[in-house]
Amino acid sequence: MHISTKCSVAIHCLVFIHEYGEKTKVTSELLSRSTGVNAVTIRNLLSALKKDGILSIRSGTGGATLLCPPGEITLYRICKAIEPDFLSKLIGVHPQPSPLCPVGRNIHHVLECSYQKVRNDLCSSLKRITLEDLLTDYHGLPEKNMESV
Amino acid sequence: MHISTKCSVAIHCLVFIHEYGEKTKVTSELLSRSTGVNAVTIRNLLSALKKDGILSIRSGTGGATLLCPPGEITLYRICKAIEPDFLSKLIGVHPQPSPLCPVGRNIHHVLECSYQKVRNDLCSSLKRITLEDLLTDYHGLPEKNMESV
């Protein structure tokens, strides 16, 4: 299974934009420094979130703003926006079982039956958590003065 | 997120051993052909399952046998045996957020709060499915005559 770090980076960006997006012009360069992730990767990421309607980006001049109330932005939605088929990639399947063997012929189908249940459960789990929850956790922590980025 | 294909291969092996382990001497070489996965990888995999008490391997002479009733072998147990900290590796986190930025300083903690819930949910989900369920699905399928492997 595998959900990439992109999800974590996206959340980082969304929290940042929510907290500082009004006062500050949040550019990919700024987010790159805050996250420690390459600016091009940030742009691709924000671009995906934008396509899903989660945020808007002022192209040319720079800056990003949330378009949805944080309670409507679930982890599922974020993951889906970044990587549309992340759920099917969640659990890897060996690609070349032998077609001559009865187990080999049928294993993919057998695995899929159960894996589908796991995917559905994970899906529900990810839909239960929203950006709002994460912001609440964030606000509960001390030391949020910004020395720099 | 990421659960490796090893889990699928392990299940393939367990089904095979359950179905043919009595009649046939199931060697790593045989499982390698059936799965399409390298024999050394198979041995490492079976070795991990053995350490967890799921099966026994007749070293020297070859052959493997299940030690547990299939109903007690959950997907969780298999994943855990293969990769003990697969749950914490499930969702990747960007390794170098800026310590100068308030979001950067706190993001790991904030992510962990929510990710822990997701991990727990996935854990329950994986515990709900056993090898017995998979065997039932397998037996429901046609064409289980073994031409070869």
Place this chain on the structure above:
DNA sequence: CCTCATGTAATATTTAAATTTACAGCAATT
């Protein structure tokens, strides 16, 4: 029209996963 951003393609680098090679150790068979 100059400056600073975004959007995006192409290439290169890094990292992780799986395979290959190699060989020591074990157990049954002769």
Place this chain on the structure above:
DNA sequence: AATTGCTGTAAATTTAAATATTACATGAGG
């Protein structure tokens, strides 16, 4: 006790995926 076929495991190589880099066209405000 020597041979055979298999396991156990380490080390090196290969492959594949994720991420970063470079480069440049395009957009919008000063």
